[in-house]
């Protein structure tokens with residue numbers, strides 16, 4: 163299967179891209195929403211994916227970033243230009259995308275951060291204007307119920323989206339789904355694991371059947387129960403190794 167070939171996750175929700183950088187497309191409302199933009203240089207794949215869904219770039223009305231990491235924001239400036247769409251991100255991270263604040267290194271470990279800096283700095287895309295700064299609980303202005311849930315920990319502004327009609331949670335990197343098991347985010351690239359686990363507990367207050375991730379196959383059916391089991395593991399064992 164071609165990398166850009168869209169995969170239908172739920173009604174009105176598709177994902178484009180490989181396991182290591184998935185972009186989610188929400189249709190069915192007044193505006194087509196793109197969630198994340200993948201690595202820098204991924205424009206061709208995104209355009210092909212949209213085309214396969216019968217969409218042109220200028221059909222996209224809103225681009226939402228789950229967080230600033232370069233595998234999610236790398237193509238943001240190019241995609242914003244190509245689509246003319248508004249750009250939304252949690253208010254905690256807007257200054258990173260606009261370039262007012264230097265792009266942080268994703269590795270909390272100082273040695274890894276220092277060693278990776280020359281490479282990581284080149285992975286970020288160019289700065290981009292932010293039109294909409296999101297806060298916890300905000301509903302996106304897209305003509306269907308899509309709620310922003312602030313889930314800090316992986317990064318300070320990490321945000322999940324809950325699409326009510328299809329009972330789908332778009333989790334970005336707030337969760338992983340490896341080897342058939344729901345897990346917390348990777349501690350290697352998570353700023354604050356305690357906070358990330360608190361955010362996972364917060365997600366259990368919401369109602370969903372399906373979870374889309376930034377880097378893994380979707381979890382279809384029984385997603386809320388899987389999250390509940392993860393919360394129990396965290397409560398019983400303390401921090402879960404991711």
Ligand SMILES: [Zn+2]
Nearest residue numbers: 229231316335
């Ligand atoms: Zn990330």
